[in-house]
Amino acid sequence: MHDGNSSEADRGSVERAVPEEPTYVHGGTGPGPRTTQTTSTGVGDRRRGGRRREGGERAMVPREKPSSYYGRPVIKPPVWTWEIPTYFFTGGLGGASATFALAAGLTGNRTLARRSWLIAFGALAVSPLLLTSDLGKPMRFLNMLRVFKVTSPMSVGSWVLTLGATATAPAAASAFLGRDLPGARAARFIAGALGLPVATYTAVLVSNTAVPVWSEARWELPLSFAASAAASAGAAATLATPVELAAPARRLAIGGAVVESAMTELMDRRLGELGEPYREGASGRLAKAAKALTVVGAVAMASGARRSRPVVAAGAAALLAGSVCERWAVFKAGFASAEDPKYTVGPQRERAADRSAPDP
């Protein structure tokens, strides 16, 4: 053996990976990756003679902890940096603001529409810059547009963001100038429609991965992201618009905050143990901050409406901060989920056991 003694921690991980006590027996069910720990007796008995009889007598206690290779992750953590969660926020804000601006214009609230178009454009203009900055080869960002693939949420997202941001530009310019540029009406409809996928596809971007805390939340994340986008768009429009004209923005913000809180709660419950990153560590603190800011913001906006502009403004600011924290919580949770092999191996082991249970 080595003289370079491994530390206690290393030893621990080796032993965790390889339980010393014979608490289980691998029962191969034949060639192929599907093996189960529950088919105990067959293995020894089927063989000639009783040489491996002992195997059948071993206790069939399911492994308590999923084993691993020296505690190393099975999957790779993301290589994405701060630009990505920031973009989740700006993309959500911009997308929802575009749709909101379209609706405001259609109902004749011109001030609210104008301000919202400017917010939408600001958020959607900065988004591609953030995404490009995150690339390993930023100069090759246009390679995103050399193909269109439905199997790649990033490809779909690149297209809807590019088209959505492009369409928002004339809409925002018209809002700024106070008169419609040629094609502004069509641009508004296109931007308003594309705002919806822009605000929601990012959830699929993360759920369509091998990261357990993301992929197992595939039903909750999109609505959570959409609600977070609505809350931020409503809050931003509230801040930018006189109180008497901002009632729809307040309603959107409060509604978004309510749905977002409900969805994170639901996601937490459905994920169970997999959702630990939302309760522990950096991502846990961010999730708590997001929850608190969202609730406080919604209450402030609801109670301060029509009476106190500072209270409403503070509430809106809290909602925006809550939305930022929520995106960062989801982002950071992905790292924690990828870095601990128990989140990857545990559910897969259970799945394999469940599947092979019916056939003995």
Place this chain on the structure above:
Amino acid sequence: MNGTVIETPSWPSTYGDEARPRVGFFTDTSVCIGCKACEVACKEWNEVPAESLGFEGSSYDNSGDLGANRWRHVAFIEQKVPVNGVTESAPDSWVEEAAKQQLVEHGLEPHDDDSGFRWLMSSDVCKHCTEAGCLDVCPTGSLFRTEFGTVVVQEDICNGCGYCVVACPFGVLDQRKDDGRVWKCTLCYDRIGDDMEPACAQACPTDSIQFGPLDELLDRAGKRATELKDRGHADARLYGADPDDGVGGFGAFFLLLDEPEVYGLPPDPVVPTRHLRRNWLAAGLAAAALAAGIAASFVGEGK
């Protein structure tokens, strides 16, 4: 055993007459001696940058895992368990036992003595999945399926978005930090086109790494697994040879002597794209809910 060719979503259909037989690796870990010749040969041939080699405290493993700069990785596992759960009781057949001892002496069997200690060694590599998550999510088309049915990154197109890194259920791909792009095993695309075997397979002194047409490898592997089981290795199992698994079967599969997670491999990998329809449906519903919410916030307003 198998004999049939496992078709991928784009091979051979998109290649027509140019399609070549689907090739892959069969890594038989029962004869791996942990020499790391595969790691070295891979680095040499593919000019994969060196990385600091230190003692990691994980047996003789000093390279850790697969990544941008490690396209082959040899895992070392030390186990204090009797091989196959066989205890020290006398064997039923001394003839069989003697034959087994002979195999041990020839290095064809994992070390198995009365101390109840064994070493598992395994050379890991990109699985070249039938349904490849990395290829599915690549937004630039940089990752593609070759005429050999393998999965390769085109380095002149990759813009380093990093999506494939999180889409791979095996943690194979990673970004090269000073370069920004992702790199992984090409199954020596530049060699197999010239009818040469990949560098790792050529360097492997025990034929633990076998290269060839996938159907032949599957056939051979099935026989080998049966042979080992008949010899008493109840733990011997093929990993990645089942076309009905979560990635449609691997192009580079393994014969393992313990559960996959012991080697750092996922026990039931599923390509993320399997859930693509559900994921998009959920997003569609969320988008509709957002539209409804925005519309609802204007109820009572109007011109």
